[in-house]
Each structure stands twice: as structure tokens, then as C-alpha cells.
Amino acid sequence: MQLATALSSPAEELHFGRAAVRLHMAQPPLSQSIKRLEAALGFPLFVRTQRRVELTPAGQVFLTEARRTLQQADESVGMARRAASEDLAEITVTFTSAALYRVLPAALRAHRERFPMVEIRLDERSTDAQLQGLLEGSIDVGFVTPPLKTASGLEVEVIDRDRFCLAVPRMSPLAKRNPVSLAELSNESFVLFPHVQGPSLHGQLMRACRQAGFVPRVRQEARQMHTILSLVAAEMGVALVPEGARSMRVDGVAMVPLEGMPDDLTWDLAMVWKPRSARRALVAFLQTVRSLRRS
CATH class of the missing domain: 3.40.190.10 (Periplasmic binding protein-like II)
Incomplete structure (x- = not known):
């Protein structure tokens, strides 16, 4: 028999006899169990009269915490079963x-x-x-x-796998070009993700620019694509971005086709x-x- 059930039944029925019937047991064992618990705790859980019983203030607190403990135990079992299940991992x-x-x-x-x-x-x-x-x-x-x-x-x-395009400020003359050659960007400032974020791709982009005749001047680094495009909109530079970034539609940014990139260079x-x-x-x-x- 659960502790919370043994306490809550007399508290709700206000009578040990009715509580025992509700618990499908005889009254004496129920009364004795609660008395043993009170003796172990060192304080009464119930106020008893000839006609009714009711929880003491300490008994009410004890019952509330016992219910909470049992609920947490049930939740812990559910979480453990969930972790043990391959389908619910x-x-x-x-x-x-x-x-x-x-x-x-x-x-x-x-x-x-x-x-x-x-x-x-x-x-x-x-x-x-x-x-x-x-x-x-x-x-x-x-x-x-x-x-x-x-x-x-x-x-x-x-x-x-995505090809590259060029993100430029909407007011830039490059925004009206279709396409722009990579070699034409030698005088532009760039917004680029940091080397540590993608060392291999970063190195490939640097090599592609050197093959086009220039070393890119990176004015600002940013990790997230939305941040890169926002910096382009702020006219901090241009950016080499994947075609999929067109879906982001950042105000102040134009996406322009790019030519002159190595055929095997994709994002x-x-x-x-x-x-x-x-x-x-x-x-x-x-x-x-x-x-x-x-x-």
C-alpha cells in the first residue's frame, strides 16, 4: 500500500472505518500502520475524535510532499523507460x-x-x-x-551541394550586373565566415580568389549566414554565399550570379x-x- 494512499484515504473519508473499506482492508491494520508511522516521525499526523479524524497541519504537509515524491518517482520511471526504448530515445x-x-x-x-x-x-x-x-x-x-x-x-x-553566388549591397553598381566575374572583385571588401568555422572551405575560397588574381580583403567576419547578409546590407562588403541563401531575403541585399569560380568549388x-x-x-x-x- 502506498504511503500517500494510506494517508489520503482517512483524510478524505474523515473516518478510519470508511477509509479501510475504501482500501479493501480491515480497520485495525490501517490504524496500526498510521500509529507506527506517527511514532517513527515523532509527531501526530491525524487529530482523532470519536466521530471523525482529520489531518494535523504537519500531516497535511507530509501528505502533500509524499504525493509529490510519488509523482516524481512515476515521472522518473517514465523517463527511464523512454531512455531505454530505442524508438523513443x-x-x-x-x-x-x-x-x-x-x-x-x-x-x-x-x-x-x-x-x-x-x-x-x-x-x-x-x-x-x-x-x-x-x-x-x-x-x-x-x-x-x-x-x-x-x-x-x-x-x-x-x-x-550548392554553387556560389555573390551577395552585394542593393545600392552597389554590382547589384545590376548579371553575372559578375570573380576577378572583378579585387577592389571589394569582403564579409566572410572565420577560418575556424570551416577551414577547408575557407581555404578553397582564398585559393579561388588568388587564382582570379587577387587576395581578398576581409573586412568583417561572421559565423551565421543571416549575420553575413545583414553586414552586406550595412555596406560592410560583399560576400560569397551559396545559392540557397537567396531564400533568406534580407532587405538591402541583392543576390547576383557569379562566374569564374572553379567548377568543383561548391558549398x-x-x-x-x-x-x-x-x-x-x-x-x-x-x-x-x-x-x-x-x-
Whole structure:
């Protein structure tokens, strides 16, 4: 018999006899159980008269806390069962900002429809920080910008590939051009993501500019795509951004076609995970992402 039930029944019935009937037991064992509890606690839980019983102030507090403890215990059991279930597991997903305007939002919506009880924890991190978390086991899957410096023990799958375009202030003469050659940007200031956020892609962009005859003058760095475009709108410079960024529609920014970029230079998005620790819940999420991949 639960402690809260043993206390609440007499308190609600105001009579040990009726409480015993409600609990499907004899009255003497119920009365004796409560007396033993009071003796152990060192204070009375009930005020008894010939006609009725009622909780003392201390008894009321004790009953409230006992109910709360039991509720927390039930919740703990539910959480443990949920964690033990492969279908209802929690997965941790990390990402770079570029994933937010590409496949990730659609994947989260689709997976929530398929598995509404699955908890997905999200955390924005640089590519290098994601790789570290994956190797340490604190992350289930990451959305990163390849190529990767190292991926030992990790599975990498490209799920989206974008060509580059040029983001310029709307009042810039370049906003009316179609297209703009990369070589024409030698005198422009640039807004670019920091090297640490995507070392390989950052290096590829620098090489492409050098091949076009100039070293880009980076005036401002920013991690998030929306911040990059907002700085372009503020006329801090131009930016080399993926075509998918057109969907963001930041006021004061014009997206212009770009030519002169190497044919193999694309802004790729890949998901990366550790195959040896891939649980069923993670495999299901990977399948959801693949189902949304652009052809």
C-alpha cells in the first residue's frame, strides 16, 4: 500500500472505518500502520475524535510532499523507460548555420511527424567542434561543411551541394550586373565566415580568389549566414554565399550570379556520425534526412 494512499484515504473519508473499506482492508491494520508511522516521525499526523479524524497541519504537509515524491518517482520511471526504448530515445544533433536554410528544418519537421515522442537536442557548433563531439560520443549526428581535415572512425555523407553566388549591397553598381566575374572583385571588401568555422572551405575560397588574381580583403567576419547578409546590407562588403541563401531575403541585399569560380568549388552540406555507435533512433533520423535530399 502506498504511503500517500494510506494517508489520503482517512483524510478524505474523515473516518478510519470508511477509509479501510475504501482500501479493501480491515480497520485495525490501517490504524496500526498510521500509529507506527506517527511514532517513527515523532509527531501526530491525524487529530482523532470519536466521530471523525482529520489531518494535523504537519500531516497535511507530509501528505502533500509524499504525493509529490510519488509523482516524481512515476515521472522518473517514465523517463527511464523512454531512455531505454530505442524508438523513443533522445538524439543530439549539431549543425553549422548553413544547415538552417537547407535540409535541416525540413528534416526536423518530417522526423517529428514520424516519431513525435523522440526528443531531438539541437546545438549550433563549428565543424571542428562537431567532429570533436562526435569522437567523444556527446553528439549523435552533425551537419558540417566538408571537406573535413580528419574523419577517422566517422561516416560522412554529402546531402546537399550548392554553387556560389555573390551577395552585394542593393545600392552597389554590382547589384545590376548579371553575372559578375570573380576577378572583378579585387577592389571589394569582403564579409566572410572565420577560418575556424570551416577551414577547408575557407581555404578553397582564398585559393579561388588568388587564382582570379587577387587576395581578398576581409573586412568583417561572421559565423551565421543571416549575420553575413545583414553586414552586406550595412555596406560592410560583399560576400560569397551559396545559392540557397537567396531564400533568406534580407532587405538591402541583392543576390547576383557569379562566374569564374572553379567548377568543383561548391558549398556542400554533409551529415557525419559514428557508425559503431549508431542506435536505431539515429538510423531512423538519417533515413529521414536522406528522403529529403535534393537530386
